Amino acid sequence: MGVKTPKIKRRLKKSARRTIAALLMVTSLIVALIPVKDVEATAPEGITIPTTLEELVDLEGLSVVSEPGNRRNAYLLNEDQTCKVDSVYSYPIPYFQIDTMSSGFSLQSAAITGWNEALYVIRDQTFPLSEQMGYGSPVRTDRYIQNSASSNPISIYVTYTYNEDGTVTQDGEIPETYDEYIMGAFKCPEIAVIRYISDGAFKDRANYSRIMIPDFILKIGNEAFMNNNALAQVEIASGCTSIGNKAFANCGSLQGVNFMQPNQCDTLGSGTFGNCTSLQNFEFPSNIKETGNGLFFNCPELINVSMTAAGETQMTNFSKLGDFTFVGCAKLSEIKLNPFLSEMGEGTFANCGYLTKVEMPYDKTMTFKQGTFHGCISLSYVRVDNNTSSFADGQEFNSIPVLNSFYIWGPNPQISDPKPEIYNYATNMDNNYTYYYIDTAGDEHYEKTINGFKFTVDATGMINSFEKTASSGDTLQIPDVIGPYSVNKIGEKTFEGIDGITTVNIPSTVKTVEYQAFHAMPDLTTLNITTEGISIDTEAFAECNRLDTVNFIPTGNAAGETTIGARCFQNCTNLRNVSFRSDDFTQSGAFDTYVTLIGEDAFETNCPSGTTLKMRGKIDPDYEPFRYATSKENTLNSSMSPYILYESGNPQNIQCQYDPSLNDGQG
Known part of the structure; x- marks a missing residue:
């Protein structure tokens, strides 16, 4: 049997979805802002991350040489x-x-x-x-x-x-x-008439804190203000066209650089602001075209970078970022790259440990080079809006310790033919990253392939579609996290009729299983539900005629209520064992799932004559599974009236079953 497309899809109003999404994101955002420590990422083969300014290759043509x-x-x-x-x-x-x-x-x-x-x-x-x-x-x-x-x-x-x-x-x-x-x-x-500041002109000075580069200065040479330890503020008027390699490098007190906009500066050299360990904010000049390598090498306090527009002036000429532009910018947390870039060097954001969100250029097709995000251990997402852009390295994001929460944000694959390159990259089985997109109706989707199964969740954390692939196995493990959200709900008819799956494992993050979510799965034999409380809707597992064993596995959270809807397991004719008790004494005792409701005919399995269903849990008249199993109304088969065999399991090992022949036929 082939994979079925969900027949019914409930939709919340957009305002409600957004509210829920915002609430759900709080935890993931807090986690994302705490960088993971003691994680060492090995640099990709063929790339060497520079550790000193001297290792940066200078950009040619910026010298202002004086004999x-x-x-x-x-x-x-x-x-x-x-x-x-x-x-x-x-x-x-x-x-x-x-x-x-x-x-x-x-x-x-x-x-x-x-x-x-x-x-x-x-x-x-x-x-x-x-x-x-x-x-x-x-x-x-x-x-x-x-x-x-x-x-x-x-x-x-x-x-x-x-x-x-x-x-x-x-x-x-x-x-x-x-x-x-x-x-x-x-x-x-x-x-x-002064037009230039030559190479090394004011190198190693420490007797001024502010510089105003006036409009008549056209070029600032290499290392012009290098090692100016007292320099705290620089203002650059609009006439300067280029600033040389390491021009302001090692200015440890430099906090701000202000280009008077619009500005004619089109080139910034390699390491221009390298080791400016106090630099916090930077806005690129409006006419910028190219930067050298390691422009902000080891600027650990840099937190705000503007490179898309200066006021109302768009930076439309920006075409190239050199290698290792932001290497070691430890506090840079998010950035929107200039959309018109056509070339980015390798290792652009290497070792930016706090970096969480990046929007990549989209105007030109680019293959982002190796090591672009090497060591970016806190990444939440990377956005690529160009249909034909992708990454050169299939393992680009493998240094992220919590990879399940990371996602790539790209174009809608439903309306692209062929599919966007970044979608193919993300969903390739060798890479297997979560892919996020917004469909034409404005609904959000997070798609990820796990163990050969392709899941899609929406912004509320609900799995709303599913596909098998050629590498799918027979055990379906519902993921607990896809992208920034915990998987908390399984939508209507999502897995209905899917064959080839014998075991389904549902994690404790799932709080809701909707109507007929797993209806009529012909090969399902074992269902394991780890729960801190879950609501299972009507007919969620009905018609799974090979289902033999259902285990509700409590985590010890007694406050989490579990409810089982009407006809939930109806016509599961082979169902023989349902357990609500975890009596593994390596966990210091027996734990029973806190079940508060079992709906009408939930376990009317219509099993064959001579067979029955064993239900396991604590023996307590107020315990809902015990009450259901020992109730006269709750037969397994409407024609033969067999009843559930209820057993306590360890440590009492007591069995009981409703017997209608006793008490003058009253049971």
Whole structure:
């Protein structure tokens, strides 16, 4: 006999379903947020997870190279382009060194190459930058006037040149007498326009906490601000187009990076923010296109990453994430990747131990590379909305300790022909992950194949459809968890008429078995129900004519009520044994299922003449199975009136049976 499609499917109102789903998710969400410890995941073959910044491969084309011999002092200018001077000595202040001579640089496109080693002029813990700086040795010309009251006054000029080495050269003699002195202003012979910050320009600095990269800076070179231990905040104006490899690496106090949006920056290098151990929030620049490897390598405090839109500006140019982008971001819990990405490197989220939810790119077809989620031991789900995207590694998620609660969220397979690649990946028997989708009616489904049986549950935890596969065995173990939900209900007619199954095991998570859920299973012989309380509906197991043994196995929770609906086992003609007692004394005693109701004709098995049904449980007039078994009305066969043989089992081993011939025929 083939597998039957369920004939009846009860539907709750959407509002009710959502309420139930929300309640059911609370426990799973709490569990998911507690990372599992002491779990070591072996890296996939062929992939090496980096443990230091030095292991990251740099992204090419981001260097801003300055030759040491081409570096000269540069001077901050006033609005009239005279040099700003020290308030005590009145000499120009060479804040920075710049390069106008190395390849790619000029007076109109110069690079800042570093801080003047001899000066400590940082004030208010900020970092001053000016677009125009004086270049070349500043010169000041002072004027001394003699005979100023006459019609022919004499002017004597003395020139001071402030040399690169900090010395001052005087040209001209100061007169012994003069009537008037006019001090000149230092001016540089050239004006340099700053466009770049060179490689390593401010590496190993610790004397400023805030940097504002102004709009005129077009590129920041490799390691430009590396090891700036005091740096806490960075603001980057919209003109910067690229930031180099390890530019802000090892800035242990850096908490926030703010790109003024919209922003022209399109490239972030490898390890740009590596080992920024205090970094918590990051929003990508709106024009981002590509990142290097290990962009956020070992940023353990990073919790919020925005990479889809900056305000109302969509990041539509974002195409590539390098290898190991978020490796070691231990507190990153959820992220929505840019939908327009077309390439992601290997090990993107390796060792993100708190990561629970990820939405993958969907605009382009991608095969996500090996180790994308290596060591992500807390994952709840990964969402892939592209019909043709999938994962390269069939064992991608096998490092998750509680794999039954994990699921892949993908497109609806009911309306896709061929099926979505991610659906084929998830349901492949070698992978066997739970697959979640929403159908055209808005109903939610979680599908998983276990031991060759394909189960689907809805958002209330109810199994609502079932299929056998080529690898199905003869023992049906109802799962206790599929995706984020405990399996708590078996829907109407779900297993009706399915052949080839001899044993059914129902776990204690199941609280409801609906109408005819297992009706007319022709090969079923043994039913084991582990219960803390369960409601079994009308005719749930009726017409299972080979069913021989039913075991209700109590877990010791006396508060959980078990009810058995009318005609539940009707016409199970071969049923011989029903037990409500667990008398395995290795469990320190006998436990009886707390049965509060057995419906009309629940055990009217219509067994053949000369046979009977043995029922096992405690002997107590108030115990429902005992009351049912010893009641005159509850015959096994309406025509022959045989009665149930009731026995206590251990330790009393007492048997009793209703006898209608006694008590003057009153029984």
